[in-house]
Amino acid sequence: MLYSVADGDYDKWAKPQLERFIFGFFIMLIMGFINIDFWRTCSPFLYFFGIILLLCVLFVGDYGGGAKRWLELGTFRFQPSEIMKVGLIMFLSIYYDWLKPSNTSKLFWVIIPLFLIILPAALIIPQPDLGTGTIIIMTGFTMMFAAGVHYFYFIIIIFLIPAFLALIFYSRGTNWQLVNDYQFNRIDTFLNPGKDPLGDGYQITQSKIALGSGGFEGKGFMQGSQSQLDFLPYKHTDFIFTTIAEEFGFFGGVGLLLIYSIMIIFCIYSSYKNRNRFGSLLTIGLSTIFFSYFFVNIAAVTGMAPVTGVPLPLISYGGSAMLTVLGIFGLIQSAHVHRLIKRE
């Protein structure tokens, strides 16, 4: 796919990505063979490591695309929020593994994981990265839900969300504004992409044109006029799904969703069958992250959600995201391989 969007230039994007994939694939396999107890021990460290990195970003981070979310390590640039997602899931898994099931729904024991979730989210949203922040919160809640926290709490949250959204919009223009202007602009654009089709709404409009003109069977490999003639922005990163759906049509797009869905189903089944509570929770949490990646990405390019800059897992060009996803798979495999190891 990257070969196609680079006008048939293999060296431009496809080659480095393939190299990264092979490298990441081996890491994944190695991670898969490492005992789940090792990862279990790592969990709290990874979480706090993530928090520290986020604090670093706050002070010494790099800007990229108008946001401060990158850390530079030599020549290697990465987003600590990726590590944070995994760290949070692992930490919540160990927390609920440790917690007596009877305490799960007690208020005090509910507030602790809530704090664990809010802390990284509070560091990520002002970066500003509303998308990742939201994903962190949603996956965190999903973990709590999976762990068996009483329905009652979730009903409260469901009622709190509209109130919170209302608060965000109410804060607009005041001096305690909760999110940045550009985030508001993205929301505006999402709500009304036609308003300024050459400005902020350009991406969404062009993306929908590409999708729509693809039809059922698509225009054929490397035949997408929208992507081949550069009308699509970020066609090799965030908007690569658009190219897929333009060139391979509805058939190709839904095919990809099907593959993703099968992976999710496998993860949930694996999680269900896992005798190790840590592994089980870890699997469901990580699969939720994976789900959130492709869901948020595809929802954005099809105009269902605001554009947040989340890549399409395993396909978009970019090292950090690719390694994270493969790392997630490594952990899931480790949990699956060691599903019968029970801790007493």
Place this chain on the structure above:
Amino acid sequence: MEISSFKKNILEKKYGRRSFLIGSSQLLLVGLLVGQMRQIQLNENEKYKLLADENRIDIEILPPLRGIIFDKNGIILAKNKENYRIRILREKNINLSELIDNFSQLINISKERKNEIIQKLENKRFNTPIVIVENLGWNDFMKVLVNLPSLPGIIPEIDLKRHYTQKEILAHTLGYVGVISPKDLKEFSNNDPIMQIEDFKIGKVGIEKGLDKYLRGQVGLGKYEVNASGKIVRKLGEEASSPGKNLHLTIDSNLQKFTMLRIKEYSASIVVIDLASGAIICMASNPSFNPNQFVEGISKKDWNILLESKNQPLANKAISGNYPPGSTFKMIVAIAALEANLIGEEELFDCKGFYELEERKFHCWKYSGHGITNLSKGIEESCDVYFYNLAERVGIEKIANLAKKFGLGISPILPLSGISKGLIPTKSWKKVYKNETWFTGDTLNSGIGQGFILSTPIQIAIMTARIATGLQINPFLIKAIDGRPIKNNKKQSLGISENTLNIIRKAMFGVVNNKKGTAFDSRTISENKLIAGKTGTSQIRQISEEERNMGIIKNEDLPRHQRDHALFTGYAPFTKPKYSVSVVVEHGGGGGKVAAPIARDILLYALSGAIPSIQEYPIEKRNDINLILKNIKKEMIST
């Protein structure tokens, strides 16, 4: 252990339920995505396909070629001249500043111009090329062509630019083209494809404006596949533009040139009408301007010079100049009197130099008076007192009605802008516009073409044409459109008795050919080129009684703007009229002295189709005229 395992069992069940819930809600969300894709890709497929094509296909509007304008003999007056120019298109990943610097090594571009270009390109929302240099020589153009591979975004092209071959000679009638200004915008809707063409030029004044819809032509369409930055990837199709229609004017450009040279030193205007059809074969207004300056974009300085110049070079005085017709109006008064049977041909009035009306004296231009005067003497010697008598007898209403019959006070219908209607006053007019009652004195002033009366040179030429033919001659300027002649309706009679007209014609003949006639000095001698006409000297200042007694100041001694306008109108040949002419020389002095000789030369040129031979002039005039004609001949050859 039992209990704990039982509890564990419950926990597992609960977990199973919850994970199932999570999984199914995720799949539900995936289903939502599929639904959205179905909506966009399948249901709205057609709409987006169209939009994608709109994106992909760029339609370039191909400007039409403007129609060529010829004179009556097929000489080109306005054409489209090649203009080698360079345009620039901003391409991705190109440093504009560097590009222009590189280009500047071939053709120098100043720092300010460079900044201007960069700013212009950066301010453009859509990527369309803009002109950086034009009017290049062939060598410079070739230099750019050869170096093209190293200049990405530079587009050399051959544009066509309007060019007026006659320059100042026919500027007012032809007019010029210019870019569409906000003022013109109301004529165009925003989706008019012409608006998409950079610097598209439309007719601004003159024929170029009046017949713009014929000259302009139809735009064509070029279809190209383009990428997002507007660069053409390939051509998909083309629908050629259709050129504007060619025009043949009635103007004789040689006569026009001769005329303009003849009045070179005056602020004057002239109209010559072909009596057979009403075709205007010459329409001159001096001083003039070079219309090519306007096509290339006139500088602020040059524009101000033209605007502020006292003799109004921008105005087409032949159609817009309002002048009191002076004594040239006397024919109208005479015809009105004769037609109403209020006077006999031989009825006499005594001119003592003035006419007394209720204690007020109305003077004749001749201080000593003309003595006993009949109609033909009144016209030949232009006796004012005779016409005071006549005007009082006829009354203003009859005079006004007759004037309108001869085209005075009525706008001639021509495809030009700024045509003046002139003014023929009546009692009701004075009431409405001046809120004053009409006095007999006003009638007397009108009787000699002074007072409120105003007319334009073309109106005077029309009047003479109608007197000479007795037909309702209407002037026109367009001989043919795209080779198809414009139909000419058969001329209707004016309904003035031939007897009346003959009396007037004879008197007009006397003006030029009688020894005492006011234009006797401007007579010709060939039998078949004799001229009939009438002088006019329209006064533009009040002469006080005091001055009259002391002796009227001569025109030569007055400041220029107070001097009289010199007029002459006439036709020739007398026996078989072919052309009528009117000459107005602003502040020229006496009509007989200044305007009549000009009219004579122009009529002779029109009749002989070349610079008139010296044999046409009376012997005692030949020396002076020879000098004038020689100079004109020299200049006609050199231009």
